[in-house]
Amino acid sequence: xxxxxxxxxxxxxxxxxxxxxxxxxxxxxxxxxxxxxxxxxxxxxxxxxxxxxxxxxxxxxxxxxxxxxxxxxxxxxxxxxxxxxxxxxxxxxxxxxxxxxxxxxxxxxxx
Numbered sequence: 416x417x418x419x420x421x422x423x424x425x426x427x428x429x430x431x432x433x434x435x436x437x438x439x440x441x442x443x444x445x446x447x448x449x450x451x452x453x454x455x456x457x458x459x460x461x462x463x464x465x466x467x468x469x470x471x472x473x474x475x476x477x478x479x480x481x482x483x484x485x486x487x488x489x490x491x492x493x494x495x496x497x498x499x500x501x502x503x504x505x506x507x508x509x510x511x512x513x514x515x516x517x518x519x520x521x522x523x524x525x526x
Contacts, residue, residue, distance in 0.1 A: 428485035429501065429525035430454050431515055437472040442492040448472060449494055455522025457484060460497040468509045481513040481525060 432452040440447040446467040452460050462482065466475075483499040490496075502510035 426485075427483055429481055430457060430484045431519050431521055431523045431525070432460070432480055432482055432498075433521050434475050434478045434480060435459065437475045439472070440492075440494065442494070444492075447491075448475070450475070450500065452480070452482065452498065452500075453521050454482075454484060454498075455520060457522050460484065461495065462498045462500050463491045463494055463496040464500045464502075464510070464512075466500075466502065466510045466512060469511060478512070479515050479518060479521075481515070 432454040434450050435453050436451040438449040440449045440463060443463060443465075445465050447463050447465045448467060448470075450462045450464055452462060454460055460482075481501045483501065484497075486499055488495045488497050501513040503513065504510055
Protein backbone atom coordinates (compact mmCIF):
# COMPACT_ATOMS: atom_id res chain seq x y z
CA UNK A 416 0.00 0.00 0.00
CA UNK A 417 1.35 3.40 -0.88
CA UNK A 418 1.75 6.20 1.64
CA UNK A 419 -0.37 9.32 1.48
CA UNK A 420 0.38 12.89 2.46
CA UNK A 421 -1.24 14.81 5.29
CA UNK A 422 -3.07 16.82 2.61
CA UNK A 423 -4.52 13.57 1.23
CA UNK A 424 -5.80 12.60 4.69
CA UNK A 425 -7.37 16.03 5.22
CA UNK A 426 -9.50 15.48 2.10
CA UNK A 427 -11.32 12.58 3.81
CA UNK A 428 -14.20 13.99 5.87
CA UNK A 429 -15.00 11.48 8.64
CA UNK A 430 -17.81 12.50 11.00
CA UNK A 431 -19.78 11.18 13.95
CA UNK A 432 -23.42 10.28 13.42
CA UNK A 433 -26.24 8.51 15.21
CA UNK A 434 -28.23 5.78 13.48
CA UNK A 435 -31.88 6.90 13.56
CA UNK A 436 -33.48 3.97 11.74
CA UNK A 437 -32.60 0.67 10.09
CA UNK A 438 -34.40 -1.19 7.31
CA UNK A 439 -33.81 -4.53 5.65
CA UNK A 440 -32.29 -4.30 2.17
CA UNK A 441 -33.34 -7.54 0.44
CA UNK A 442 -32.48 -6.16 -3.03
CA UNK A 443 -28.77 -5.88 -2.17
CA UNK A 444 -26.40 -8.42 -3.80
CA UNK A 445 -24.82 -9.14 -0.40
CA UNK A 446 -26.83 -9.03 2.86
CA UNK A 447 -27.10 -5.39 3.99
CA UNK A 448 -29.17 -2.87 5.90
CA UNK A 449 -30.35 0.59 4.88
CA UNK A 450 -29.34 3.07 7.59
CA UNK A 451 -30.67 6.57 8.19
CA UNK A 452 -28.05 8.55 10.12
CA UNK A 453 -28.17 11.95 11.84
CA UNK A 454 -24.97 13.96 11.28
CA UNK A 455 -26.08 17.07 13.19
CA UNK A 456 -25.50 20.24 11.18
CA UNK A 457 -24.67 18.13 8.09
CA UNK A 458 -28.20 16.73 8.16
CA UNK A 459 -29.73 13.29 7.80
CA UNK A 460 -27.92 10.94 5.40
CA UNK A 461 -28.57 7.39 4.18
CA UNK A 462 -26.15 4.50 3.80
CA UNK A 463 -26.15 0.85 2.84
CA UNK A 464 -24.03 -1.27 5.17
CA UNK A 465 -23.08 -4.94 4.97
CA UNK A 466 -23.23 -5.46 8.74
CA UNK A 467 -25.96 -8.09 9.04
CA UNK A 468 -23.69 -10.81 10.45
CA UNK A 469 -22.80 -9.09 13.72
CA UNK A 470 -25.69 -6.63 14.18
CA UNK A 471 -29.45 -7.04 14.60
CA UNK A 472 -31.49 -4.13 13.23
CA UNK A 473 -32.98 -3.18 16.62
CA UNK A 474 -29.54 -2.99 18.26
CA UNK A 475 -28.29 -0.46 15.69
CA UNK A 476 -30.88 2.24 16.35
CA UNK A 477 -29.28 4.92 18.55
CA UNK A 478 -25.73 3.68 17.94
CA UNK A 479 -23.19 6.41 17.26
CA UNK A 480 -20.91 5.53 14.34
CA UNK A 481 -18.18 7.04 12.17
CA UNK A 482 -18.65 7.60 8.44
CA UNK A 483 -16.98 9.26 5.47
CA UNK A 484 -19.41 11.98 4.43
CA UNK A 485 -17.72 13.49 1.37
CA UNK A 486 -17.88 10.66 -1.17
CA UNK A 487 -20.28 11.22 -4.05
CA UNK A 488 -23.61 9.36 -3.69
CA UNK A 489 -23.46 5.74 -4.87
CA UNK A 490 -26.35 3.90 -6.49
CA UNK A 491 -26.74 0.44 -4.95
CA UNK A 492 -29.62 -1.28 -6.74
CA UNK A 493 -32.73 0.81 -6.05
CA UNK A 494 -31.04 2.70 -3.17
CA UNK A 495 -28.71 5.72 -3.12
CA UNK A 496 -26.03 5.54 -0.42
CA UNK A 497 -24.82 9.01 0.61
CA UNK A 498 -22.10 8.15 3.15
CA UNK A 499 -19.67 5.30 3.83
CA UNK A 500 -20.08 3.83 7.30
CA UNK A 501 -16.68 2.71 8.62
CA UNK A 502 -15.86 -0.65 10.13
CA UNK A 503 -13.10 -3.17 10.66
CA UNK A 504 -13.36 -6.21 8.38
CA UNK A 505 -12.29 -9.55 9.85
CA UNK A 506 -10.62 -12.37 7.91
CA UNK A 507 -14.04 -13.96 7.32
CA UNK A 508 -15.64 -10.70 6.12
CA UNK A 509 -17.56 -9.74 9.28
CA UNK A 510 -17.70 -5.97 9.79
CA UNK A 511 -17.34 -4.43 13.26
CA UNK A 512 -18.49 -0.81 13.19
CA UNK A 513 -16.17 1.99 14.28
CA UNK A 514 -17.76 4.01 17.07
CA UNK A 515 -16.90 6.86 19.41
CA UNK A 516 -15.95 5.74 22.93
CA UNK A 517 -18.62 7.86 24.54
CA UNK A 518 -21.50 10.02 23.41
CA UNK A 519 -20.31 12.97 21.33
CA UNK A 520 -22.14 15.57 19.29
CA UNK A 521 -23.32 14.37 15.87
CA UNK A 522 -21.32 15.80 12.97
CA UNK A 523 -18.00 16.19 14.75
CA UNK A 524 -14.98 15.73 12.47
CA UNK A 525 -12.44 12.97 13.09
CA UNK A 526 -8.85 14.17 12.91
